[in-house]
Each structure stands twice: as structure tokens, then as C-alpha cells.
Amino acid sequence: MQSFRTELENPVVERDIIELEKKIRLYREGKIADEKFRSLRLARGVYGQRQQGVQMVRIKLPYGKMTLAQWKRIANVSDEFSTGNLHLTTRQDVQIHFVSLDRTPELWSKLDQDDITIREACGNTVRNITASDKAGIDPEEPFDVTPYADAAFRYFLRNPVCQDMGRKFKIAFSSSDADTAWTFMHDLGVIPKIQDVNGVPTRGFKVMVGGGLGAQPYLAKVAFEFLEADLLIPYIENVLRVFDRYGERSSRHKARMKFLIQKIGMEEFVRLVHEEHLALKSKRYPVDTAAWPETEAPKGMPGAAYSIKDPVKYEAWKRSNVFQQKQAAYLAAYVKVPLGNISSDESRLLIGKLHGVIADDVRVTANQGLLLKYILPANLPYVYSVLEEVGYATPGFDSVSDITACPGTDTCNLAISSSTGIAAALEQVIEEEYPELVFNKDIKIKISGCMNSCGQHGIASIGFHGSSLKSSGKVLPALQVLLGGGILGNGEGRVADKVIKVPSKRGPDVLRALLDDYSNNAAADEKFNDYYDRRTEKYFYELLKPLADLQALTDEDFVDWGQAENYATAIGVGECAGVVIDLVATLLYEVEEKLELGMEAIGNKQYADGIYHAYAVFVQSAKALLLGEGVACNTQIGIINDFEKHLVATGRFDAAEFKDQVLQINTHEPSEAFAKQYYQQAQAFYKQAQAFREANAGAPAVLK
Structure with missing residues (x-):
């Protein structure tokens, strides 16, 4: 690959981009394993596509904001590096597809000229922080959450506590109790509140934790009915530290926050979060909202002549x-x-x-x-x-006719059947047969190409996700139909019920059956979900059951939407989690990087960051040795316990009180003295680990 010269003003970003170029070169030279390289590029917004040899690049837009210059920059970058298409996502990002891996560093450098990042847009990181699009202009908001969302974005970008977690972590800020950012389905979501504290009206947030969609949806639990605004970012850091240390790392399907809370219980989760508090770099983190720039409102009239055609x-x-x-x-x-x-x-x-x-x-x-x-x-x-x-003057925004869909089999490795094709077909049905529904904002239709819910089918009034069926030994594309999901408000929501699976080509008939039944039988002003509750899931199963009959299939049923050939399942390896293969040499190479980062942080007086890098040195060095001995590794706390059990307690590794030494991270303020002491201990442990590995090179794995 050809090198390029960066011309950036931000040395931190320049270093990131040069590092990405270096990693790509090492990967091309066969010096970084495929799975390890995957985690590296994912954390830099570069995601493998269904099509081999090209990448999707996800552009991270905190709370969905673009200046006009940034929007133009993204458009120009798409022309130069991609296909000239901008795909807007349900997490307020922009994605461009079919990008050459070797050109991604240059692409990033072009984006950064207008302060746009791809850093941590994918991978096991804090993903894009979303917010209600109305934030700042919402007539119902107690205050503008945008400065707080922005502060959280900047605080956790490149933060050591969330660079290599067990899975991704999603945060949402709603602007009011209407909860239009869907806090109930996020790892952590907040809703603004104003409450008297000692007689003073004080800003704060209702805080929700442990929500998520995917194949197993969970509604978030209430962590605080009211948390003062200055305490929010420290609390989020507390949660991330617990998730990093105790979260699942082997089984990606059980590695989200929701599963950790389900496993240990909310009471224990709260205790662990409290245990991390002493180590925080900031016990309070005020956000200077007074310094937040006012939006400059245009005051002039358009200079060009215009006319309205319709x-x-x-x-x-x-x-x-x-x-x-x-x-x-x-x-x-x-x-x-x-x-x-x-x-x-x-x-x-x-x-x-x-x-x-x-x-x-x-x-x-x-x-x-x-x-x-x-x-x-x-x-x-x-x-x-x-x-x-x-061509963008269509009425019906966020109505029945405004269907949300992920890219599905167009580009995604995990998709089972088309989501964009069926979405277009359903929108056509509504436009041609139910035009009055353009004003109905009660019913939401959402479609995903698989059960993972990137199209948010799990919280739709009417949801579909891609699936497949078999008939006479042949496979045909199918849709799982879900009903009854939605927002209740103030952090509460409903997860849709799985009702029935039908051939994909019958999706339009499913929609007709549901809309006709609702129109004919619902009471005056009865909301769709209220009608669904009254009728019950069984009623809708019977209503749709004729459309699930596989006795009268046609040749067309075996062809997916937008395709010409017969359907065949072709599911690749998903990359959403940024799974890492635990290669011992690669782990130890990473430890050396952590040591460099820790030394740099301490030199810059960023003591809390230096301490966390040193903690990673302990954990990853221990993990490398355990893997070399045949011991399966999972959570970080499990690695610490297993190292004591298998290597220290057996006398094979001289590290008395190893666990207590590592977990000093929670028993000290992040002072200069402790940072230097802890770093030196981690450095010494790494050297001892290297010596152990060399002494045992080639020895058979003896531990179970």
C-alpha cells in the first residue's frame, strides 16, 4: 500500500491515522492475525462488508449533528472513496460503502479537516452517543441535553476504560419524557429532569441501565430517578469500569450489559459500581452550559426565485x-x-x-x-x-409510511433476507392503498435483515426481521412478524411479540391484513397497541395464519425482494462485536503498547488514564500466560482469579497477593504517587511474565 502524508492540525487524530496505516501495513505483511486486525479496524470505524475486499466506513456524528460544511465534506469523501451514496443510520451515523481498506487512513484524514471522526464508530467501544433530534428546540424539554451529550462523547472518546470491552456500549439522551431517543433500549439512557435540591432548582437526569434489543430484548432498569447533572459522566465511567471488568468476553451473544445485570442482579451491580468510585479521575464533572454556543439563526430571505409545483x-x-x-x-x-x-x-x-x-x-x-x-x-x-x-419533499415523516430498515443483504454479513426491498414494497402499499395514513404517527413499521434488530423491529408497532423457511427441501426467504412494541414514555417501553413467520413475498399482504383489521375493528381513537392488547397475540396469529401456509407456494416465493435468482442463505461472520482471537504473542505485543500509553499518560499528568493502562498490562499479561497454559479466559475478574488459582497458588509463578495488587486500582485515588507506583508494578509483572513464557516455551499445556 502507498503511504500518504497527513496535514492535520490535531496531533491526536494524526497519530490515530498514522497508527491505522501502520496496522494495515503489518496486516498486509502477515504480521497481525485476521481476527486481531478486525478488532483494530473496527475500533477505527472500518467494518467488513458482505462483499469481499471492500469495507463499510461508519462516520461518527455525536447526537446526529452535521454542520453544512461537514455534510458537504462527507458527500465529497463519498465521491472520492466510495459510491457517492450516504446512508443515514438509526444511530444517527452516516455510513459509506465499498471503500478500499488501504485508502481508509487517507479517507479519515480528509474527514478530519472538518472535525469529523470515525474513531470508535464500531467495535467493543462506546458507540455513537445518540440524542433526540429535537434537543435544543424541543418545546417539551426541561433543558437542552445537547451540551451533556457532547461532553460525554468527548470524555469517552479514546478513554482507556472503554477501548476494548467485551462488547459495544450504547448511550442515549432523550430531550423530554416523550423519550424519543428510546432510553429504555440502551445500555445507558438518560432523560432530563429539574428537581429542587436544598431549595434550589437543579438539573439532573433519570438514568436507565441495561436495556437492549438484539435477538433477546431487555427493557432497561432504573438506576436513578434523579441524578444531578454534574454526577452523570462520573457515573457513566463507573458503569463502564464495571462492564469492562466483569462483562462476558467469550460468548459474544452474552456479552452485552443487559446480560451482566441479568446475571449478577441489580443490587450487586450497584455495589460494584460504587466500588469503582474512589478511582475516578473526576468525582463531579460540571458541564459549562453557559459557554455552549447559541445556534445562529438565519434572518435573511432567499435571494433566488422559486415556485411550488404541488x-x-x-x-x-x-x-x-x-x-x-x-x-x-x-x-x-x-x-x-x-x-x-x-x-x-x-x-x-x-x-x-x-x-x-x-x-x-x-x-x-x-x-x-x-x-x-x-x-x-x-x-x-x-x-x-x-x-x-x-426530490425530498415527501409528507409523512415518522408516520406509518416512513419505514425504518437496515441495509440487510445489500451489504451486511449477518443479514438473512432483504430488508430494503420489502421496505420499499410496503411503503408503496401504504402510498397507493392507504394514503390517509401519511398523518398517522401512532403506528411505526421497522424492518431488520436478521434478528439482531439494527432496524429496531423489536420496538415496532409492526416489525419484521429477515428469516428463512423450508418447503419440500427448498429454502425460501421469510419474515418474522412482530407486533406491539413502542415507547410508553419516561424511560418505559414495550418489546414487540413474535407472532408468526411468513414467506417474504407475502409481507405486503401481512400489512394489508393488519391495517384493514385495525381500521375495521378498532374503537374510535383506539391506539394500535391498545387494540393489539385487547385482541391479544393469539387473535393476530390466527388472522395471519393463512399467509403462513406453505402449501400454495409459487416460484416467486423462492426469490427474495430485489433479486433475480432463487434465494439461498449466505450468512457471513458478524463484526458488530469486534471479536478478538486470543493469540498469546499478539496479547503480549498489545501489553507493550499499553505500557507506552501508560508512560505517556503519566508524563502528561493524566494519572487516572495511566493507571487504567497499567491495569490492562496486568490483565492482558495474565491472560496471555493462562492461554499458553490451556486455561480458557473470560471476564477480566475471572482472569485475575484464574491466574491466582492456576499459576500463583500452585507455586509456578511468584506473585504473592496478585489479585490484591491488581485491584489496588479501586482502593486509591488516582494520584501521581499511586500512578507511578502502580505502573512500575505492572511493568515488573510484564517482565516477569515474559521470562515465564520464555522459560516455558514449547512446554505442553498442563492445566484444565
Whole structure:
């Protein structure tokens, strides 16, 4: 691969990019194993696609915010390195596909010129921190959560406590009790509250922990009804430290936060979190909201002439896509982006024509659309005319007709059947047969290509996920139908029930059956989920059962949406977890990197970071030796216990009170003195581990 010269002002980012280039070169030279390299690139936003030899690059946009310059930069980068398509995701990221691995460092350097990162967009890290797209303009919000979401993003980016956890960790900030960021389905979610503390109105958050979707959904538990705002980031760090130390690492399907809390119980989880508190670098972390920059609201009128081609559609768009901000003089408008895909050319047209008429703050929404802010009422017709010209003036944002879908078999390794194809077919059914539902925002339809719920089918009123069925020895694409999920508010939600599985090509008939039954039989003003509860799951199973009959299949049923050939399952290896193969040599190489990082942190007076790097030296050195002895390794606390049991207690390794030495991390403030002492102990342990390995090289594994 060719090297390139970075021209970045940020030395931290430049170092990241040079490091990525170095890792790619070592991988190409066969010096880094495939699985280890996978974890390295995932933590840098580079994700393998279904198609061999190309990558998906995930661009991390905290709380979904893009300036117009950043949006244009992403569009230009997509043209240069990808296909000219921008895919908006349910976690408010932007993804570009079909990128050459060797060009990813250069791509990152181009993005950074407008302060855009791909760092920790994938892998076993804190993923993109999401927030209600209305944050800052929501008429119902107690206060703007955006500064807090931004502070959390910056605090945990590159933070040693969350660089190589057992699995990913997702955080969401809702702007109000409406909970439009879905805190109940996140590892950690917060909702803003104001409460009197000693007679003073004080900002804080309701805090939810342990939620998640995937194949086994769990609703989050309440950690605090009210936690003062200054304590939020320290609490999140506490939780991450517990998750890092006690979370599952062998079985990726059991490695999320929700499973840790289910395993040890909430009471023990709270105790462990409290145990980490002394070691925190900050016991309180105030966010200076007074210094948060005010959004500059455009005040001028568009200079160009314009006209609206379809006034009737414009009125429908205003009714369904536009709302008044809490800033009474301004409106905000949602843009429906079908399947979250918008081209670079379309992006640049919108940027050019809307510059100066909307705020320099566009939000990617959690249902794969866009939010344009601070529009003067007099400018709204012009904004619509621009959207109409470019093809994004469709009414019905976040309605029944606005279906969320992951990319599915288009690009994802894990997808079982098409999600984008069936989504387009269902939207066509609604547009042509149920046009009145463009204003219905009660029913949400969400589709995933597999059970992992990237399309959030698990919290949909009507959800589908990709599956397969067999008939007469042949496999056909199928859809699992789920019903009854949704938001209740204030941190509470509903997980959808799995009702029945049907051939994929019958998805439109499933939708017709559900909508017709609801229209004909629901009481006046009865919400869909209330109707579902009244009728019960069994009723809907019987309603849809004829569509699951495999006795009258046609040739078309064996062809997936958007395909020409007969269906065949082709599921690859998923990369969402950034699984690491535990190679002893690679682990010890990583230990050397941790020692360098620890020394650097202490030299920069970042004592808490230096201590955590030293802790990683202890754990990974111990893990390497255990693996060399044939001992399976799982949680970090398990590694510490197993090292004492198999190597220290048997007298094979001289490290008295090893566990107490390692867990000093929780019994000391992160002072300079302790940081230096702990680092020296970790360094000495690593040297001893290296000597042990050399002395036992080639020895058979004797431990079980």
C-alpha cells in the first residue's frame, strides 16, 4: 500500500491515522492475525462488508449533528472513496460503502479537516452517543441535553476504560419524557429532569441501565430517578469500569450489559459500581452550559426565485413534517429520506440552496431522516420548493409510511433476507392503498435483515426481521412478524411479540391484513397497541395464519425482494462485536503498547488514564500466560482469579497477593504517587511474565 502524508492540525487524530496505516501495513505483511486486525479496524470505524475486499466506513456524528460544511465534506469523501451514496443510520451515523481498506487512513484524514471522526464508530467501544433530534428546540424539554451529550462523547472518546470491552456500549439522551431517543433500549439512557435540591432548582437526569434489543430484548432498569447533572459522566465511567471488568468476553451473544445485570442482579451491580468510585479521575464533572454556543439563526430571505409545483402536497408536508420550535419565531422541518439513502449530488444541491436559510446544524434522525432547524415562517415555502426540486419533499415523516430498515443483504454479513426491498414494497402499499395514513404517527413499521434488530423491529408497532423457511427441501426467504412494541414514555417501553413467520413475498399482504383489521375493528381513537392488547397475540396469529401456509407456494416465493435468482442463505461472520482471537504473542505485543500509553499518560499528568493502562498490562499479561497454559479466559475478574488459582497458588509463578495488587486500582485515588507506583508494578509483572513464557516455551499445556 502507498503511504500518504497527513496535514492535520490535531496531533491526536494524526497519530490515530498514522497508527491505522501502520496496522494495515503489518496486516498486509502477515504480521497481525485476521481476527486481531478486525478488532483494530473496527475500533477505527472500518467494518467488513458482505462483499469481499471492500469495507463499510461508519462516520461518527455525536447526537446526529452535521454542520453544512461537514455534510458537504462527507458527500465529497463519498465521491472520492466510495459510491457517492450516504446512508443515514438509526444511530444517527452516516455510513459509506465499498471503500478500499488501504485508502481508509487517507479517507479519515480528509474527514478530519472538518472535525469529523470515525474513531470508535464500531467495535467493543462506546458507540455513537445518540440524542433526540429535537434537543435544543424541543418545546417539551426541561433543558437542552445537547451540551451533556457532547461532553460525554468527548470524555469517552479514546478513554482507556472503554477501548476494548467485551462488547459495544450504547448511550442515549432523550430531550423530554416523550423519550424519543428510546432510553429504555440502551445500555445507558438518560432523560432530563429539574428537581429542587436544598431549595434550589437543579438539573439532573433519570438514568436507565441495561436495556437492549438484539435477538433477546431487555427493557432497561432504573438506576436513578434523579441524578444531578454534574454526577452523570462520573457515573457513566463507573458503569463502564464495571462492564469492562466483569462483562462476558467469550460468548459474544452474552456479552452485552443487559446480560451482566441479568446475571449478577441489580443490587450487586450497584455495589460494584460504587466500588469503582474512589478511582475516578473526576468525582463531579460540571458541564459549562453557559459557554455552549447559541445556534445562529438565519434572518435573511432567499435571494433566488422559486415556485411550488404541488400546493396540495405542500400543505400535507407542512402538517406532517413541520413543527414550531420552542424558539417561538422559528419552525423546524423533517426530511423523509427513503431507506436513509441520499446521494452526494443531492446533498450538495440541498446544502447550496439552503445555506443561509436554515441553521448550520442539521441533525440525522434516529429513523434515518434529517431535521432542518431555525426556519423563518416566511422562508418555509422556499425550503419546501428546494426539497421538492431535489426530490425530498415527501409528507409523512415518522408516520406509518416512513419505514425504518437496515441495509440487510445489500451489504451486511449477518443479514438473512432483504430488508430494503420489502421496505420499499410496503411503503408503496401504504402510498397507493392507504394514503390517509401519511398523518398517522401512532403506528411505526421497522424492518431488520436478521434478528439482531439494527432496524429496531423489536420496538415496532409492526416489525419484521429477515428469516428463512423450508418447503419440500427448498429454502425460501421469510419474515418474522412482530407486533406491539413502542415507547410508553419516561424511560418505559414495550418489546414487540413474535407472532408468526411468513414467506417474504407475502409481507405486503401481512400489512394489508393488519391495517384493514385495525381500521375495521378498532374503537374510535383506539391506539394500535391498545387494540393489539385487547385482541391479544393469539387473535393476530390466527388472522395471519393463512399467509403462513406453505402449501400454495409459487416460484416467486423462492426469490427474495430485489433479486433475480432463487434465494439461498449466505450468512457471513458478524463484526458488530469486534471479536478478538486470543493469540498469546499478539496479547503480549498489545501489553507493550499499553505500557507506552501508560508512560505517556503519566508524563502528561493524566494519572487516572495511566493507571487504567497499567491495569490492562496486568490483565492482558495474565491472560496471555493462562492461554499458553490451556486455561480458557473470560471476564477480566475471572482472569485475575484464574491466574491466582492456576499459576500463583500452585507455586509456578511468584506473585504473592496478585489479585490484591491488581485491584489496588479501586482502593486509591488516582494520584501521581499511586500512578507511578502502580505502573512500575505492572511493568515488573510484564517482565516477569515474559521470562515465564520464555522459560516455558514449547512446554505442553498442563492445566484444565
